Amino acid sequence: MKRGLTRRSALAVAGGAALSMPAFRRLHAAETLYVNSWGGPWERAAARHLFEPFTRETGAEIRPVSPVSFAKLAAQVRSGAYEFDVTTLGLAELVRAHQARLLEPLGPVAERLSWPGATLMNAVASHAFATVLAWNAQKYGDEPRNWQDFWNLSRFPGTRCMQRYAARVLPLALLGDGVARDKLYPLDIERSFRALDRVKPAIRVWWTQGQQSAQLLRDGEIDMIAIWHGRVLELIDDNKPVKMTWQDAEIDSAYWAVARGTPRKDLAMRFVELSVQPERLAGFCKEAGYGPLNPNAFRYITPAEATRMPTAPQFESQVFTQDMDNFGGDVAQVTARFERWVGA
Structure with missing residues (x-):
């Protein structure tokens, strides 16, 4: 689990995001992004730490669609009628989705997320239980x-x-x-x-x-x-x-993924990238009871809070x-x- 951004690469990512943000906001302010949700405490934590900050930053509204459903992901990619643009997948479902070509390639997002294990099979590592x-x-x-x-x-x-x-x-x-x-x-x-x-x-x-x-x-x-x-x-x-x-x-990891062919691909990719940024991910994991897969999130997590998280460094050998x-x-x-x- 020895992952991490160098200071230089972290600054480059942050700087690049800041420079591109005004144009992004103008382009997407009136749009709505549909995110597949687990509902309940998961959705409440996601709303507070992921959805609302994304809306403030981009102007785009997020509407959750629950429950999470692999079957709906497969059906909408095949039909072209999209109920949601972004979903979370466990490892077993991720393998199936990758084999069935249900996920949009990450493209430049994968290059910007440079911590080891950040991406897998066109999905971005988020949190774990x-x-x-x-x-x-x-x-x-x-x-x-x-x-x-x-x-x-x-x-x-x-x-x-x-x-x-x-x-x-x-x-x-x-x-x-x-x-x-x-x-x-x-x-x-x-x-x-x-x-x-x-x-x-x-x-x-x-x-x-x-x-x-x-x-x-x-x-x-x-x-x-x-x-x-x-x-x-x-x-x-x-x-x-x-x-x-x-x-x-x-440990079972959860990955953010974008449904292949969604007409809101660019907005979806931006959401996925921002949702695994350390501070936002830390807040989500603390409230929802998960462990972050981005190790930099532990900068915003106290030692006492880390004892409740399976990805905490002290549990690595167990x-x-x-x-x-x-x-x-x-x-x-x-x-x-x-x-x-x-x-x-």
């Missing part, structure tokens, strides 16, 4: 410690819960089976399913929504869970008897990032197999 191990503290106290403990049904008897999402679950299964983080990818798909077979009898629920996962843990319906970090922190903030660990947390470009199999086929396995 993590799937972490959490548990009922009244049952297990300060343990368990890692995914091997999640898989250890004899030492830690009790109910389990995981997300119904193959790309996130299969790497965790390998960690539970003893594979080291740096040896995960490409995934050994067959070994993953064998490991899942062992823990399946204890899985009470395959959750599909973040709110559902938090409710299951809060109400004591399950004892141990693979859950998004933000949902656990909310429960801890509410003094619920739950604990979590950052050990072997699985976490891992999904590698969808080196997945170990066809994502769509593996997902279909996973769905059949869950239902069997």
Whole structure:
């Protein structure tokens, strides 16, 4: 995670943006940009730290369109009828969108975003969340410690819960089976399913929504869970008897992307570029509960705030990032197999 702009390149980017801004404002002041949104707290944080500053700077209005939908992205690119211009994609969806040629090439934007890992497959790295191990503290106290403990049904008897999402679950299964983080990818798909077979009898629920996962843990319906970090922190903030660990947390990155063929391409590209600028991104991540992927954002984040973010430098040796470009199999086929396995 050693990323960063040099002082010279940062000044060049900022200076170039400042020089071009008046012409940009005159050109786009009367336009509206449609941004695919997750709604709820995500949209409120985006409105305050990304949408409103963009409107003040350019004069262009932003209208959010929710929920985020890969299917709508694909349909509108094929039909030419655009419901939104900009969307966010996780790594699994980004691979699919890239393969289907659904995204507009970044062009000069990619050249101006020079921190390592800033762009991938015609998308711009924005923020990240993590799937972490959490548990009922009244049952297990300060343990368990890692995914091997999640898989250890004899030492830690009790109910389990995981997300119904193959790309996130299969790497965790390998960690539970003893594979080291740096040896995960490409995934050994067959070994993953064998490991899942062992823990399946204890899985009470395959959750599909973040709110559902938090409710299951809060109400004591399950004892141990693979859950998004933000949902656990909310429960801890509410003094619920739950604990979590950052050990072997699985980082899933979110990328801004522009729908290929949108008639508002230039405006969309400007929004994407400004949305990952350090101060704006820091504000969004602090309010929405994510970790910034632009490391320069940590200049605007206190040490205490960083302890709640999976991309914070102090967690680098404990976490891992999904590698969808080196997945170990066809994502769509593996997902279909996973769905059949869950239902069997």
